[in-house]
Amino acid sequence: xxxxxxxxxxxxxxxxxxxxxxxxxxxxxxxxxxxxxxxxxxxxxxxxxxxxxxxxxxxxxxxxxxxxxxxxxxxxxxxxxxxxxxxxxxxxxxxxxxxxxxxxxxxxxxxxxxxxxxxxxxxxxxxxxxxxxxxxxxxxxxxxxxxxxxxxxxxxxxxxxxxxxxxxxxxxxxxxxxxxxxxxxxxxxxxxxxxxxxxxxxxxxxxxxxxxxxxxxxxxxxxxxxxxxxxxxxxxxxxxxxxxxxxxxxxxxxxxxxxxxxxxxxxxxxxxxxxxxxxxxxxxxxxxxxxxxxxxxxxxxxxxxxxxxxxxxxxxxxxxxxxxxxxxxxxxxxxxxxxxxxxxxxxxxxxxxxxxxxxxxxxxxxxxxxxxxxxxxxxxxxxxxxxxxxxxxxxxxxxxxxxxxxxxxxxxxxxxxxxxxxxxxxxxxxxxxxxxxxxxxxxxxxxxxxxxxxxxxxxxxxxxxxxxxxxxxxxxxxxxxxxxxxxxxxxxxxxxxxxxxxxxxxxxxxxxxxxxxxxxxxxxxxxxxxxxxxxxxxxxxxxxxxxxxxxxxxxxxxxxxxxxxxxxxxxxxxxxxxxxxxxxxxx
Amino acid sequence: xxxxxxxxxxxxxxxxxxxxxxxxxxxxxxxxxxxxxxxxxxxxxxxxxxxxxxxxxxxxxxxxxxxxxxxxxxxxx
Numbered sequence: 001x002x003x004x005x006x007x008x009x010x011x012x013x014x015x016x017x018x019x020x021x022x023x024x025x026x027x028x029x030x031x032x033x034x035x036x037x038x039x040x041x042x043x044x045x046x047x048x049x050x051x052x053x054x055x056x057x058x059x060x061x062x063x064x065x066x067x068x069x070x071x072x073x074x075x076x077x078x079x080x081x082x083x084x085x086x087x088x089x090x091x092x093x094x095x096x097x098x099x100x101x102x103x104x105x106x107x108x109x110x111x112x113x114x115x116x117x118x119x120x121x122x123x124x125x126x127x128x129x130x131x132x133x134x135x136x137x138x139x140x141x142x143x144x145x146x147x148x149x150x151x152x153x154x155x156x157x158x159x160x161x162x163x164x165x166x167x168x169x170x171x172x173x174x175x176x177x178x179x180x181x182x183x184x185x186x187x188x189x190x191x192x193x194x195x196x197x198x199x200x201x202x203x204x205x206x207x208x209x210x211x212x213x214x215x216x217x218x219x220x221x222x223x224x225x226x227x228x229x230x231x232x233x234x235x236x237x238x239x240x241x242x243x244x245x246x247x248x249x250x251x252x253x254x255x256x257x258x259x260x261x262x263x264x265x266x267x268x269x270x271x272x273x274x275x276x277x278x279x280x281x282x283x284x285x286x287x288x289x290x291x292x293x294x295x296x297x298x299x300x301x302x303x304x305x306x307x308x309x310x311x312x313x314x315x316x317x318x319x320x321x322x323x324x325x326x327x328x329x330x331x332x333x334x335x336x337x338x339x340x341x342x343x344x345x346x347x348x349x350x351x352x353x354x355x356x357x358x359x360x361x362x363x364x365x366x367x368x369x370x371x372x373x374x375x376x377x378x379x380x381x382x383x384x385x386x387x388x389x390x391x392x393x394x395x396x397x398x399x400x401x402x403x404x405x406x407x408x409x410x411x412x413x414x415x416x417x418x419x420x421x422x423x424x425x426x427x428x429x430x431x432x433x434x435x436x437x438x439x440x441x442x443x444x445x446x447x448x449x450x451x452x453x454x455x456x457x458x459x460x461x462x463x464x465x466x467x468x469x470x471x472x473x474x475x476x477x478x479x480x481x482x483x484x485x486x487x488x489x490x491x492x493x494x495x496x497x498x499x500x501x502x503x504x505x506x507x508x509x510x511x512x513x514x515x516x517x518x519x520x521x522x523x524x525x526x527x528x529x530x531x532x533x534x535x536x537x538x539x540x541x542x543x544x545x546x547x548x549x550x551x552x553x554x555x556x557x558x559x560x561x562x563x564x565x566x567x568x569x570x571x572x573x574x575x576x577x578x579x580x581x582x583x584x585x586x587x
Numbered sequence: 588x589x590x591x592x593x594x595x596x597x598x599x600x601x602x603x604x605x606x607x608x609x610x611x612x613x614x615x616x617x618x619x620x621x622x623x624x625x626x627x628x629x630x631x632x633x634x635x636x637x638x639x640x641x642x643x644x645x646x647x648x649x650x651x652x653x654x655x656x657x658x659x660x661x662x663x664x
Contacts, residue, residue, distance in 0.1 A: 007633075011598065033622050034629065190641050195625045201633070 006041030006205065013044055020051035022215065025071025026078050027055035027063045029085035031197035038208025046216040057196060058085070064114035067122050076125035077118070078211055080174060082198075083155055084134040086111065094151045095138055101151060105158045112162030119166050123448050126166075127214055129174040131159055135187050135198060168447065170214050170376070174207070181206050217374040221434070223273065223352060224326050225304070226265065226367070227317055229335040230279040230286055233356050234262055234298065239285045250295040253360075260364035262297035268373055269302055272382025274324060274389065276305040278316035278333070283308040304389045313340050314347045324389070325497075332372055379427045381474040391471030392498065408502055409566045411468040415504060417511035418572035420454050420461040420478075427475045428463055431494060436533040439494040440526060440540065450480075458483040459491075460515055460573075464508055466499050473499055477508055481515055481524075487554075488516035490526040497536075503564035509544050511571045513560030518573050524560075527552040591634075592654055592664045599623065599630045609651030627653075635662045 004012070022043070026032055036052055043050045055063050055070040060081055063070040067077060083091050087107045093100035119126055139148045156175065163169055178186055186203035199207070231238045235258050236248025248255040269275055275298070279286055286308050290300045305323050307316035313335070321328050329350040335341050336356035345353050352372055357363055367373070381388075399407050420428055429447040436442070445453075454461040464477030476499050480492035490512065495504065509524075516524050526541045528534075544561055546553035563569045589604065596611070597604040600618040613619040619627075628644055631637075631653070637660060639647075647653040657664050 007630075011601075014601075031622075031625070033625070190639075190644070191625070191628075194628075194641060194644060195621070197625060201629055 006208075007037040009044060010037035010040040013040065013049075017051070018049045021049045022076060022219070023051045023053070023072070023074040024076045024078060024215070025053050025055065025063075025067065025074040027060055027070065028080040029058055029060055029082050030080075030192075031057045031195050032080060034197060034199070034201065034204045035208050035211075038205045039212050040208075042209050042212030043216065046212070046220060048216060048219060050215075060086070061111070061114055064118040067118060074124065076127065076215060077122060078127045078172070079115070080129040080172070080207070081111075081131060082134065083108075083131045083152075084136045084139070091134060091136070091139070091151070094147065098147070101154060104151070105154060108155055108158050109162060112159060112166075115163070115169075116166050119169065123446070125170060125215065125218055126168070127170040127172050127211060128163065129172045130176075131156055132174045132178045133183065135183070135192075172207075172211055172214065177203075177206055177210055213371050213374050214376070216371070217376050221330065222375040223332045223372045224330040225274040225276055225320065225324060225332070226268065227276045227278045227320055227331055227333045228265070229313075229337070229340065229356075230277060230281060230289075230308075232336040233334055234258060234265075235289065235293075235296075236360075239289055240282060244288055244292060247289065247293075249289075249293060255295065257360040257363045259295055259297060261366065264364055264368060266297055266302065268367065269386055270383060271373065271375065271378050272385045273373060274304045274386055275302055276307070276320045276324075277303055278307045278313045278320070280310050280313070281308050301390065302386065304386055312343070314344055317344060317348060317351060332367075334366070377426050379430060379475075381427060381430075381476075384472065384474060388471060388473065388498075394470050395468075408564075411470070411502065411566075412568070413466065413468045413502055413504075413566065414568045414570075415507045416465040416570045416572070417477075417508065417515075418463055418465070419515075419574050420450075420463045422451075424463045424475060425451055425454070428461065428478045431475070431478050431496070432492065435494040435496065436531070437497050437536050438500060439531075439534050440490065440537055441492055441529045442531050442534060443492055453480060453482075458519070460519060462512070462515060464495070464504075464511075466504060477504070479508065479512055481512065481519065483519045483521060484525070486521055487523045487525045488512075488519050488521040490524055493526065503567050505540065506544065506561040507563045507567055507569050509555075510560045510563050511569070513555070513557040514571055515573060517557050522557055524555045524557065525552050526555075590664075592650065592657070595630055595634055596627065596650055596653075599626050607650060609654060610649060612649035631657070635664075637662060 026035065033054060040050055040052070053071045053074060059070055060079055063077070063079070071077065087104055090100065090104040090107055094104055115128055133152050138146070140146060141149045163171065181203050186199055188198065188200045191197045191199070228234055236254045237246055239247055249258050250256065265275055283306075287300070290296060290298070305320045307319060317328070317331060317333060321331060327350070328348050332352045332354060333341070333344050334354045334356065338355060341353045341355050344351055354366060354370070357366060395411070398410065402410060425447050429445070429450055432450065433444050450461060453459045459480060459482045462479045462481070463475050466473040466476050473496070476496040478492065478494055479490065481488040482491050495508065513524055524546075526546060528538060528541060530538065541553035542548065544555070545559060546555040593604050593607050596607055600616060600623055602616065602618055607616070613624070628639060632639060635657065643656050646656050654664050
């Protein structure tokens with residue numbers, strides 16, 4: 001079954017639009033209406049219902065000065081621009097006079113300053129294009145002795161340097177899209193002359209898809225784990241039949257295609273995607289390849305879970321999801337056997353399935369050509385995910401051999417609570433928006449809102465880092481305190497579930513009490529706001545000796561819980577760095 | 588049988604096919620503005636797998652004239 005073409009889908013939606021999930025202001029230095037159906041259809045495909053408002057063409061400067069006047073009060077703004085539209089005369093001058101370049105670069109810097117001004121006044125998603133290589137007679141790298149390429153490079157670099165200074169800017173790389181698509185296939189001279197609209201329909205589709213990916217990535221979660229078949233998926237041939245020397249993997253095609261595919265898998269792993277294996281094989285045969293084949297890029301340690309046996313892959317995938325504590329909708333399954341793909345698609349419809357292409361030359365880019373792993377920022381915690389899973393497995397092995405108390409002591413847990421600085425905000429925003437279970441109030445906030453709170457004198461945003469002798473959990477807890485007279489209200493309190501039950505809760509509350517004192521408060525007040533998923537923290541406050549007073553739970557800072565003796569705790573607040581060594585039995 | 592060209596214009600202009608005939612033009616159809624003209628060209632080129640020259644596009648100032656222009660290019664409309 002094929003999806004309806006984008007224009008039909010968009011037109012049908014426009015006849016009966018729903019309540020918009022997202023409003024998007026569009027502006028360009030040229031006519032951009034052909035973008036609407038392509039961007040609209042892409043977002044509809046991601047279950048987002050958009051509503052567009054388009055600024056008249058050539059109104060970019062006006063938009064920067066007063067965006068509400070130009071496109072209304074929207075959630076997102078998209079700006080596309082070209083040097084040959086914005087600065088036509090100064091660009092043309094650079095072809096004739098060597099000293100004309102600085103004037104062009106000045107204008108570009110001024111335009112960049114307008115974009116920063118817009119950023120300061122507009123808190124939503126801001127997407128701005130790079131300038132594409134100009135489409136202008138005479139402006140050609142083919143014209144002999146033309147300075148076109150130097151002029152373009154200087155202009156593009158100036159723009160990039162200025163944009164790097166703008167906060168939370170999403171860049172639409174129009175130049176990269178133009179290269180990918182091919183400038184000749186992207187431009188339509190007729191439409192430019194008739195309508196001030198430079199591009200072909202297929203290029204508009206490419207632009208619409210790319211903008212859609214940026215917008216959708218802000219609203220949806222990327223896939224977390226790839227479950228891989230082995231034979232004819234990460235190497236060529238069947239290990240059980242062809243043996244270690246007979247499988248295809250290495251420098252020469254087809255082995256090269258499999259090796260390059262493995263390299264891209266490693267790239268995804270470095271961005272935080274976990275890799276797992278589901279293969280119908282004898283485990284000894286399969287592990288021999290991991291352990292002994294010279295050309296294997298993937299190592300055993302890169303894989304978070306192996307399901308190698310002759311049972312159903314549906315069950316294998318379910319077990320991997322359970323082990324990693326992730327949803328089936330966060331899994332991508334790759335296999336060369338259409339029957340396996342079909343069975344998984346039928347029985348686990350939320351798993352994304354990809355079939356190894358018939359043309360093996362296309363295998364290395366199989367995953368790169370999808371939007372399944374789109375993510376706008378990669379945090380340190382993402383990068384370390386596979387190592388953390390391995391550390392977890394080590395911990396569980398040790399836990400089985402020791403008593404609970406000895407196990408806790410053996411971990412050598414370190415808990416560091418600190419006032420959030422700029423570099424922590426991305427991760428804290430991620431936690432605030434995705435933590436469901438250990439989350440007392442489940443208040444979701446944008447990074448902008450959290451940054452404002454962290455700058456306020458009457459609030460404090462705290463992060464918690466945890467590590468133990470097996471590894472670093474990273475930033476796994478966050479809290480927001482708001483000063484309310486002599487009481488500090490716990491606006492937000494959340495933690496990753498992987499660190500519970502080892503004294504982290506008591507320690508965090510003890511440090512919150514110390515932070516409250518630094519705000520000039522003598523008590524903490526917490527609230528539990530029930531949701532469908534946070535039942536586990538229903539009794540957290542009474543359990544930690546907070547007293548119910550009808551308006552939440554109150555605890556005098558002097559009555560704060562003691563930090564358990566097995567924990568090496570520290571607290572870093574901006575004005576007064578206090579090393580908290582106030583431990584049980586030592587106070 | 589419904590007229591393919593009328594249906595295409597109705598779809599892009601978002602009006603009922605019954606409201607259009609070969610005499611319809613930007614002067615008689617409110618929705619037929621310059622943006623709509625641009626969308627019409629894209630829709631015609633998509634539908635009939637042809638490419639129009641600027642001269643041909645300029646000639647299409649009514650549905651009837653669009654029909655004639657397309658017929659001159661051997662498109663059956």
